[in-house]
Amino acid sequence: VPNVYLKLHLYDGSLVVCERWEIRPEAREIACGGNTFDALRNPLGGEDGTRPYDEIALVELTRPTAATDPGYAVLGALSSVSAIATTVCLVTLGACFGN
Amino acid sequence: VRASAIELAVALVLCGCGTSGALDRSGGGRTTSEASLVQVPLFGHRVDVHVDGVGAVRGELLAVDADSIFLALEQAQGVIAIPRSEATRVAISLEEDGTGALTGWSMAGLLTTPSHGIFAVFSGPLWMLVGGGTSAAEGFSVWTQVAPDGFDTLFQFARFPAGPPPSLLEALYGRAPVVVEEGAREVPTSPNDLPPVPPPPR
Numbered sequence: 001v002p003n004v005y006l007k008l009h010l011y012d013g014s015l016v017v018c019e020r021w022e023i024r025p026e027a028r029e030i031a032c033g034g035n036t037f038d039a040l041r042n043p044l045g046g047e048d049g050t051r052p053y054d055e056i057a058l059v060e061l062t063r064p065t066a067a068t069d070p071g072y073a074v075l076g077a078l079s080s081v082s083a084i085a086t087t088v089c090l091v092t093l094g095a096c097f098g099n
Numbered sequence: 100v101r102a103s104a105i106e107l108a109v110a111l112v113l114c115g116c117g118t119s120g121a122l123d124r125s126g127g128g129r130t131t132s133e134a135s136l137v138q139v140p141l142f143g144h145r146v147d148v149h150v151d152g153v154g155a156v157r158g159e160l161l162a163v164d165a166d167s168i169f170l171a172l173e174q175a176q177g178v179i180a181i182p183r184s185e186a187t188r189v190a191i192s193l194e195e196d197g198t199g200a201l202t203g204w205s206m207a208g209l210l211t212t213p214s215h216g217i218f219a220v221f222s223g224p225l226w227m228l229v230g231g232g233t234s235a236a237e238g239f240s241v242w243t244q245v246a247p248d249g250f251d252t253l254f255q256f257a258r259f260p261a262g263p264p265p266s267l268l269e270a271l272y273g274r275a276p277v278v279v280e281e282g283a284r285e286v287p288t289s290p291n292d293l294p295p296v297p298p299p300p301r
Contacts, residue, residue, distance in 0.1 A: 005139050013264030017139050034136065039266045041141045041258075057261035064138045071201050071233035078229055079208060082222060086214040096216025 008032065008051055009058040013039030016047050028053040143258035145192040146170065150185050160191070162263040163253045169263050169271075180271055189245045191256055198237045205230020 008016040008030065018032035029050040036044040089096035143160035148168055150156060156179065158170035167180040168189065209226040212219040245253060254260045259267065 003135070005136060007139065009259065009261045011261075011264065013259055013266050015141060017136065017141075019136050037141055039259075039264055057264075060260065062139060064135075064140060069197050069201075069237065071197065071237050072204075074229060074233050075201065075204050075208070078226065079204075082208060082211060082215070082226075085218065085222065086211065089214060089216050089218070096218060098217070 004061060004063045005034070006030075006032065007060040007062055008056050009060065010051070010055050011057045014044070015041070016051060018047070024050075030056070030059075141258075143171075144256040145173070145196070146253075146256070147190040148181050148186050149188045149190070150181060151187055155190075156181065160253065160257045161267060162257050162259040163250065164262050167263075168250070168253065169257075169259075169267060171258075178267060178270055183247070183250055186247065186250070188247070189250065189253060190242050191245060191253075192241055193243055194241050196237070196241045198234050198241070201230070201234045201237055205234065 006018040006021045008018065010016065015037045016032055016034060017037070018030075018034040020033045022031040024031060027050075029052045031050045033048045034046070036047045038044055143162075145157070146160045147155040147157050148170065156170060156172070158172045158179070161169040161171055161178060163169070163183075165183075167182055168186060169178060169180050171178050205226060208230060209223060212223040212226060215222045254262075
């Protein structure tokens with residue numbers, strides 16, 4: 001599934017973020033390709049191997065999203081109108097600042 | 100049993116019902132776009148834990164267990180465990196708080212209004228109204244409040260959703276936690292109840 005990632009929270013607090021994965025119940029392990037981070041979230045490098053169930057405290061499926069705040073769009077529109085008003089006033093000084 | 104638990108956890112998350120129905124991480128109804136591997140969140144959410152007589156303690160939510168809420172303090176280095184019984188409510192920042200940026204943008208816009216000449220009597224108040232409104236709406240949509248009866252749902256916003264790892268407890272209490280053997284008659288309930296730390300091997 002595109003843009004869906006599997007996070008393996010390990011008992012020692014470290015985290016494995018899997019871009020691709022395969023759950024193998026018979027072998028009691030999860031094969032994972034992605035990145036590994038320690039408990040402080042310092043990167044430990046790439047992950048391309050298997051993690052036994054015994055190391056995993058919690059499995060989390062995540063689809064990260066980047067939010068677009070409508071407030072920025074509103075202020076962007078107001079800024080555009082304001083800039084146009086400034087330009088008009090500079091071009092026709094008399095209209096805004098009197099003669 | 101653990102294998103079954105992991106399979107169950109995956110199944111629950113896949114079907115979208117693994118977390119509390121009342122409080123989830125889906126955010127405040129904003130327009131969103133899919134993100135890449137490097138944008139997968141690694142840290143806990145920013146929270147304010149309100150404690151009677153102390154006020155709000157702000158930090159990153161590290162973990163929650165049956166007794167405590169663990170935070171990485173924002174103003175000072177270090178971690179803290181706040182007893183759940185002492186917390187009156189928790190405010191969670193569901194997304195990055197853009198209130199400061201929007202307020203700054205509004206102030207900058209307000210400062211440009213003299214360039215509108217006599218029409219600044221309209222554009223000035225407009226900037227104040229729209230800027231104030233968007234900043235207030237941002238604060239309202241980003242932060243959500245959780246009462247004590249919802250503290251069990253906080254784990255989904257924590258850096259360690261499975262509970263505090265040994266390294267966190269060691270940082271807090273200065274020693275690794277004691278593993279209680281199955282069938283033990285008494286379970287330690289506070290760091291003072293723990294047995295003394297053995298001397299390091301020679």
